[in-house]
Structures are given as C-alpha cells and as structure tokens.
Amino acid sequence: MERTEADVDWEHVQATPEFQQLRRRRRGFVFPMSATFLAWYLLYVLLADYAHAFMSAHLWGNITVGLVLGLAQFLTTFVVTALYVRFANRKLDPLAAELRAEYGG
Template structure:
C-alpha cells in the first residue's frame, strides 16, 4: 500500500482557492442548498396545514389512517428519498472530484 503524505497548512490554503476545489464546492452547493430549501418548505407546509387545517388533516383515508398521518409518514419517506438522491449525486458528481483533490494533496 502506498503511503500518503500529510499536506502542509499552506497546501491546504492553496487548494482551497484552486479551481478544482471551487468546482467541488459549487457542485455540492448546487445540490445541497436547493434540496434543503425544498425540504424545509415541504416541512413548513406540513406544519402550517396541520395547524390551520386540522379538520382536513383529520379526514380518514384508510381505516384509522388520516391525511395527517399520511403526510407525517411522507416526511420520513421524503427524508429517505433525499438521502438516496444525495448518495447517487455524490457518487457521480462529488466523489470523483474529491478523490482527485485527495490524490493531488496526499500523493
């Protein structure tokens, strides 16, 4: 196994301002910020609807499962879906860039 070297603090600062690192950061932010905002809005809508339309949220769908329970469970499903989507995105768009930067820094 090839031994990796420890980059110096100066090398870290230089990499932080490099085009490769800026591209990696940009790719991450282009996914993370919109997805975070979308999920936050979805959560706030859920809370607001539960607060101001509680009668509607209490409407039964199947047996004892009402709209509120369905939307609550959908929050969990959405969380797992976002996690899966992020993993696919990261493996395709972030990991190769991170590996290239790591190789360049550690040798």
C-alpha cells in the same frame, strides 16, 4: 515521499478551480434540496396547525391525511438521503478523489 497533512497548503487547495468546482457542485445540490425539504416540512406544520379538517380527513379506516403526510416526512428523509448519496457518488467523489490524489490529503 508521501505528503503529510501538515505539508499541504490548504489555502492553496481551496483556491484551486477544481476545489471551487467541487464546492459549487455540492452547494448546487444541498441548498436547493434543503430549501425544498424545509418548505415541505413547513407546509406540513402549517397544515397541521391551520387545516384541522383537512388533516383529520379519513382516507382508509382510521388512516388520516395527517398521518399519511407525517409518514411521508420520514419517507422524504430517506429519499433525499438516497438522492444525495447517488449525486455524491457520481458528481462529487470523482472530483474529490482527484484532489486527494494530487494533494495527498
């Protein structure tokens, strides 16, 4: 007989070492990556506000440092997303699958 979600003692699942390991792994990636991305974004905002000469320096034609760094913000978002997907596929999903298999969630 398959367990339903109501049959699972979620407090017990959260207390298991496997679940704690899953949380540690996720936090070990998400918190440093979020802090790094936010620091990078804050640097961009501060440069845009206080380093006008630097940000308006022309690199090629009408392409400025500010434009390149602004577009790099978008690129960074895609890179962080790809890194997280790769990390989750390799480190989080196998452990989550084990938990699902054991507790039928």
